[in-house]
Amino acid sequence: MSHQLVANNSSVILSFILVLISLYIGWKEKLGVDKEIVIAVVRAIIQLTIVGYVLKYVFKINNWMLTAAIMLFIIFNAAYNAKQRSNKLPQAMWISLLAIFTGTGVSIFVVILTGSIKFVPMQIVPITGMMAGQSMVAVGLCYRNMNSYFKDRREQVMEKLSLGATPLLASKDIIRDSIKTGIQPTIDSAKTLGLVSLPGMMSGLIFAGVDPVLAIKYQIMVSFMLLSNTSLAAIIACYCAYKKYYNSRDQLITD
């Protein structure tokens, strides 16, 4: 085939010119991001190179225990990143882990049950990455919004408590709004699927020469998975996190 993918070393190095362009813009506009861009590029190169070789090995030996370990590793990293956005929320690591593990786990479990994908590393590893990545963003958004809602609506929450509400009832609006903002990006991108962007996986399949109709079928499945996955993760994260804003006397904690 004449349109086989060719990403050889020289084309990778040539594409580095693009990084230089963004560095130049950052420097010219005094964005103060030069250092960050350099770090991002170096990290991307190192991380992806390692991952590439690891995946090559994992795909080759195709052992279910190793596949499961990689899944957990991805989920753990996603939870760690979500935790970083939690403004010192106590036990944020455990909450994130539970939320992302359940969201990712359930959606992958369902598609394995239906036979759409198989428990082989070549399929499981990338799909876990997609799911955990998206729920990581959702959970992080939930944390950030919940924190600002508890700040902005502090008086209102206290009033509800003074009217005899449990912390759950007093936080209900905040929990609901936080969940909503957490899954909104996933809903928005599902709405514009194919119109604004061809999502990563579908682009990848089409890039690799797969029939676009088949690629779309997979993309639809992935979009459904992403919706259920982020909803689950956001719900779990918010219902666990709100409790951390109260002390043992059911009083709102002051910072």
Place this chain on the structure above:
Amino acid sequence: MATVLDIRNITYQVEKQTILNDINWQIEEGSLITVTGPSGSGKSTLMRIIANLQPYSSGEIIYQGKSLDEYDPIKYRQQVSYAFQQPDLFGQTVEDNLRFPYMARNQSFDQNRAYDVLQSVDLSKDYLTRSIDNLSGGEKQRVALIRNIIIMPKVLILDEVTTGLDDVTKTAVRNLIKQVNQSGVTVLQVTHDDAEIKNSDMLVTVANEKLTQNKEE
């Protein structure tokens, strides 16, 4: 008369700053007590501590013979209810606000009771379905207040709830407070209003981290 609340050695400090220092105060059941004192002296802070809405640094609060710590905090707040100095309404309508205390207690909403309490603060029946966005400041203040008494607490704590109201509505609110008190509810009201001070059984002043009691004759 029996003591409903016994405040013992309550001290509250934030970031090394002492706001309340060793407060002792016995509150008699069924009394109407006025709390006054300069702005920033800690009146609201003390009231919120008594209402179990914020922690204190040391001391003890005894409610009906038992330490506050032994009560379920939610059950306690259903009996000792604090009305805020600058209240916010929530939801969309007045009804949402008046339904809330029922929701908190898993009880069904009593519409006739809602009409009654609205009337007691000079608001007609049709206010129930009004959107909270179309209420005046004084109307909001009154709706917020009746949320605390639509289901009668044992102790009602009012934090400057008449501030900013005109004379007619002030009188309505004062009459309501009197009525609530006469039905047996202990009322603590924070106010700077002379007429309200005159009306009460006891006047206490919070100033310089301390509380002093001056019995009214």
